[in-house]
Amino acid sequence: MQSVVSRPTVRRFICDAADRPRRTFADPFARLTTPYARFTTWLDYVLERIGLALARRAGARLTDQLGFRVRRMTLLRRIMALPAPQSSTPRVLGVNDFATRRGQAYSTVSTRGETHRVVDVLPPRYSAPLAE
Structure with missing residues (x-):
């Protein structure tokens, strides 16, 4: 060097x-x-x-x-x-649930439909947090 x-x-x-x-x-x-x-x-x-x-x-x-x-x-x-990236409201929202522990704990992930980037991960698998 x-x-x-x-x-x-x-x-x-x-x-x-x-x-x-x-x-x-x-x-x-x-x-x-x-x-x-x-x-x-x-x-x-x-x-x-x-x-x-x-x-x-x-x-x-x-x-x-x-x-x-x-x-x-x-x-x-x-x-x-680094500054946080500017995020706008997604035009197309994809929603999916996944298991954090096999067969026991589930979460919901929301993604941008065009870019398939994660917007948010919600802890329970219920629809109320997603609606908020």
Whole structure:
């Protein structure tokens, strides 16, 4: 594994206006990183994709093979920091029941008809929670 150190040069500007609260300004690195960040914007994106695809342990193994060396909890924190996906009311709703324990406990799952993604899992197998 090889370490890389980047030392970018930052241009500083001085403002002569007396009514400004700040006198010096610097070029922002908006596309490269954010202030006080430990990872670049690109590496953040890559870690989020790996975390979403492979989750904790498998994702940590892949990052180790790629040379990033990121722990599994770092991937989990990246996933948990993502905003929740916006969900709209499904146009077509699929409903099915399934056994959580063979022949003893049942639950109801509702899915989007077009994408077959899970909307909600309801604990009992009765129609009242589904109607709500």
